[in-house]
Amino acid sequence: MLKAAGLDELEERVYRALVRAGEADTPGLAAELGAGEAETARALAGMRESGLVREVAPGRFAPVAPEVALGPRLVRGQEAIDWARQAIEQLSEEYRASARRRDAHRLIEVLPSRAALREQVRHLQDSAREEVLYFCRAGHVVMPSQDNDEELQALGRGVGYRVIYERALLEEPGMVANVAYGIKLGEQARAVRTLPVRMMIADRETALLPLVQHVGGMTELTAALVRDSSLLEALIALFEAQWERATPIRFSEDGQVADTGSCPLDADELYLLSLLVAGVPEKTIASQLGLSLRTVQRRVYHLMRLAGAQTRMQLAWHAAREHWL
Template identity: 50%
Template sequence: MLEAAGLTTVEETVYRLLVTSATASAEEISAQTGLPSEQAEGVLAALATKGLASRTDRQPRHFAASPPDVALLPRLQRHADALDRARTAVTDLLESYHSAARRQDAGQLIEVITGREALRQHLRQMQDNARHEVLWFCKAQYVAMPSGTNRAEYDALARGVRYRVLYEQAFFDDDGAIANVVEGVRAGEMARSVPHLPLRLAVADRTIAICPLVPGGPQGNPSEPTAALLRDSSLVGALTALFERYWEDAVPLHVSASGTMSGTDDAADPLSETDRRLLSLLVAGVADKAIASQMGLSRRTVQRHIQHMMTIAGAATRMQLAWQAARRGWL
C-alpha cells in the first residue's frame, strides 16, 4: 500500500511493526516476521536511511519508527509533484507526436463532422480542453447549439479561459438571445456586435477550429449539418486572423447593472478628463513611468486607468485600445 511513498513490501511490513511497537531490534523483527536476522538488519538500515526509523539512545541495537505524518506525507507529496511533472511532460510529448503526425499526414489536419449531435459533442470537447482563449462567430439561427445552452462556456470562464464572442445583429432577433448574451457578459465573456458575419466559427487556443461547411448533410437534411474540425495549421491561423479583423471593427457590447445591454459606442462619454490626457500620452508612445511622473500619479494608478479604458473599449491589448480610441473619437 505504501509503494507510492517509495517503500518495498518488506520495508512496509517492518515499518508497520515499528509503528505498533515502542522499539524493536533486528532479532525481534526477525522473530516476528520470519526474516533472517541479516535481512532484518538491512531493512531497518534502509528505513533509517529513508528517514522512517532511527536508533534509540538507550538501546543502540533497537529502532523506533518516525511519525508517519513526518516520515511519509512529504515523500508522498514529492511523488505527487513528480507525477504532475511527468503528466505535463507526457502531454507535451503527445502534442509533439500529433503535430509531427499531422505534418506527415494531411488527413489528420481536417476532420469532417456530420450531424448536430456530433457537432455539439465536438464543440463541448473543444471548450472543455481549452486552456487560454476561445473565439466565436455567432450567427443567427443556430445549427447545433440553441442560444443559452452552451454551458461549457461558463465552466471554461470559471477556470480562467477568456471568451471573445462576435454576434451578428440578426442574432439578437432570436427568442431569449439578448438575455443569454447578458448572462454571458456578466460571467466574463467579452462580446461585440457586427452587422454581418461571413460564417460560423469557433477557435480554441488558436490551435483548433470548428467551421460548418454546408447547412445540411449529404441528403440536404438541415438537421444534419456538415462541419470541418481543423487542427493546428495555416488554415486555423487564417481563420483566427479573420476573427481578429472583424473584432477590430465590431462594436463592444455593454451590460449595465440593471441588465440592459447596449453598444458601448452608443453610451455616454465613458472617459474622464484624466483618462483622455493619459490616453493621448499613451498613444504618443510615452512610457507608464513617464506618464505617471508627468501627471502626478502612481504607476499603479496609470495602469488602472489604462485597464479601465481597455475594458470599456473591449480591447485585449494596448494597440487595440489605441485603434478603438481613434475609431471612437476619444483622441
C-alpha cells in the same frame, strides 16, 4: 503497504515489529519474524543507514518516529511522481503534435451531420476555459441563438465571449433583447454588415465552422473541426480583423457604461446608437425594443441634435470621432 516509502517486505516487517516492541535486538527480531538472523541483521544495517532505526545499544535497535523516518520519503516520492507526470504530459503533447503532422485527419475532422455539429458546439463551450470567439450570421443552421444555454453557463464560469453579429441577424425577432441579455452577463458584442462564414473558436485551440450546407438541393450540413495548425491561426486572424472593423454594441441595464469618457449619452441612448451604427433599421429597432416607430425616430433625432449631424452617416462619423462607442 510501505513500499511507496521505499521499504521492501522484510524492512517493513522489521520496522512494524520495532514500533510494536519499542526496541529489540537482532536475534529477538529474527525469531519473532521467522527470518534468518543474518538476513535480519542486513535489513537493520540498511535501515539504520537510511534513518529508519537507531542503535540504542550494541546489537539493539529502536524505530525512528514514522513522521520523521517516512514522511520525507513520501514527499520525495510524490515529487518524483509529479515530475514524472509533467514529463508524461509533455511527451503526450509532443506525440499528438507529431501525429497531427503525419495525419491530416487529426488536424481537420469532418463532421457529417447537423447532430454532430450541435454536439461539438455544446462540447467546445462546456470545455472552454478562457475565451470563445463567435461569428454569428443571419439564420441558423444548428439552433437559434436564444437556445444557446451553453454560452450562459460558460459566462457564469468566467469564460470570456467576443461575438460579432451580422446586421441581418439583429433584425430577426427577439435578437436585440437576446444580445442585450448576453452583454449584461459579460459578452462583448459587435456588429458588421456581413460575415464571410459562421465560426466558433474555443480557447484559440479549436475552431468549428460549417463547410457545405446544401448539396443537390437537400440540406446536408457538413462542418469542420480545425485543431492547432496554420489554418487555425488564419481563422483566428480573420476573427481579429473582423473584430477591429466591427461596431461595438453597448448596453447597460443600470446605466453604467465603461470607458465612455466624456460621452453625453446614457446607457439607453448608447444602445440605440450602437444599433443605428450597426445598420439596424429604425423600424426593426422599434419592433425589437417594443417602442413605436415615432418614439425611435424622436430619439434618433435627439442623438443627431447632440452630435450636430444632419444624417445618420454624419451621426456615425461623429460618434466614431468622439469615441462614443
